[in-house]
Amino acid sequence: MRSINDLFQRPAVRAALAAFHERRETILSQIIAIQQIPAPTFEEARRAAFIEERFQALGLADVSRDALNNVYGKLAGASPGRPPVVISAHLDTVFPIETNLAVRHDGRVVYGPGLGDNSTGVGGLLQVAEMIRERVLPHESDIYFVANVGEEGLGDLCGMRAVVDKFGGEATYIVVEGGLFGKLIHQAVGVRRYHIEVTAPGGHSWGGFGAASAIHVLGHLIVDIDGLSVPTIPKTTYNVGIIQGGTSINTIANSAHLWLDLRSEGPAALEQLVKSTEEILRLRSRKYVLEGHGVEIKMEQVGNRPAGGIDRQSPVVALADAALRAVGREDVDYIVSSTDANVPLSRGYQAVCLGLTHSGNSHRPDEFIDTTHLPAGLGQLMLVALAAAG
Numbered sequence: 001m002r003s004i005n006d007l008f009q010r011p012a013v014r015a016a017l018a019a020f021h022e023r024r025e026t027i028l029s030q031i032i033a034i035q036q037i038p039a040p041t042f043e044e045a046r047r048a049a050f051i052e053e054r055f056q057a058l059g060l061a062d063v064s065r066d067a068l069n070n071v072y073g074k075l076a077g078a079s080p081g082r083p084p085v086v087i088s089a090h091l092d093t094v095f096p097i098e099t100n101l102a103v104r105h106d107g108r109v110v111y112g113p114g115l116g117d118n119s120t121g122v123g124g125l126l127q128v129a130e131m132i133r134e135r136v137l138p139h140e141s142d143i144y145f146v147a148n149v150g151e152e153g154l155g156d157l158c159g160m161r162a163v164v165d166k167f168g169g170e171a172t173y174i175v176v177e178g179g180l181f182g183k184l185i186h187q188a189v190g191v192r193r194y195h196i197e198v199t200a201p202g203g204h205s206w207g208g209f210g211a212a213s214a215i216h217v218l219g220h221l222i223v224d225i226d227g228l229s230v231p232t233i234p235k236t237t238y239n240v241g242i243i244q245g246g247t248s249i250n251t252i253a254n255s256a257h258l259w260l261d262l263r264s265e266g267p268a269a270l271e272q273l274v275k276s277t278e279e280i281l282r283l284r285s286r287k288y289v290l291e292g293h294g295v296e297i298k299m300e301q302v303g304n305r306p307a308g309g310i311d312r313q314s315p316v317v318a319l320a321d322a323a324l325r326a327v328g329r330e331d332v333d334y335i336v337s338s339t340d341a342n343v344p345l346s347r348g349y350q351a352v353c354l355g356l357t358h359s360g361n362s363h364r365p366d367e368f369i370d371t372t373h374l375p376a377g378l379g380q381l382m383l384v385a386l387a388a389a390g
């Protein structure tokens with residue numbers, strides 16, 4: 001591992017940092033080219049093929065695409081066999097395939113769905129790989145560039161799990177999110193998601209009055225869940241985000257379901273919350289069985305993002321902090337969040353998530369990026385990668 005200061009003193013590195021500023025417009029067009037290819041979670045193939053081509057055109061080694069559509073490319077280091085540095089950015093977006101992806105420019109602000117989250121991150125991989133190669137900036141370890149799938153929605157970090165399984169615990173992971181410039185994440189929020197379905201006999205609201213209703217049972221479940229007490233440290237939360245069910249206003253419902261999202265900064269607190277929720281369901285189920293109402297409650301896990309973290313003093317976090325300051329950012333904002341970095345952080349591996357520029361309205365059609373800090377963000381990413389690769 002090299003110090004950021006050492007790197008910063010080298011003329012070739014300083015020239016590369018300056019070049020990111022000169023190329024702002026070219027970089028922006030590349031980000032837009034990526035954003036123009038639809039890539040909903042589980043439908044990333046077209047965008048993956050584009051990135052694979054770009055990796056090949058840049059002259060990266062061992063360019064490949066796995067069965068999930070994760071795309072890999074490598075810049076070989078001077079000392080083969082050392083643990084690699086892995087820079088990843090997720091390809092997928094929350095926007096369905098038919099979304100209008102038109103962009104609108106307003107000075108340095110550019111609007112377009114998916115621009116910040118995460119075309120900017122994926123574009124960052126290409127820019128940093130190109131710069132290191134073009135300027136022949138030295139590094140001992142291999143640096144892998146990975147555009148991965150499955151970060152958003154119900155992707156459940158499937159792409160990143162495969163990446164971390166491939167590179168293991170000796171690697172250093174740098175996860176890139178387009179819009180988080182100035183922020184660093186080394187603590188991962190754990191998330192569990194459940195689909196809970198209730199079925200009951202139901203019937204006519206008048207003639208069948210007294211029969212069990214799936215909607216009324218669901219209501220009791222929600223009241224029970226809302227009565228859970230959760231700690232504020234570590235921050236722990238629950239949310240019933242969607243409820244659906246019933247047939248008509250004058251029918252006692254025979255089916256209803258909800259989607260539940262549980263989160264915590266602490267793995268133990270999250271486990272406790274999961275246990276308490278399961279207990280609520282068990283007690284309610286038993287009550288209805290004992291009373292002979294013919295009610296059935298089913299709970300299915302539909303998402304599991306593991307919690308975890310590493311110390312702020314860990315080598316890769318300290319490098320990311322120093323790199324941000326080196327490119328002119330005076331204060332570093334440490335946040336706790338749920339990203340692809342959850343996977344390596346939950347296993348205690350060296351990992352940090354960082355951003356490249358400012359963005360807003362993420363996951364909305366009027367999402368935007370402000371490219372003002374983009375050159376500095378790319379500089380930060382390049383410095384961390386080179387320093388971690390020694």
Ligand SMILES: [Zn+2]
Pocket residue numbers: 090117118151177
């Ligand atoms: Zn993202």
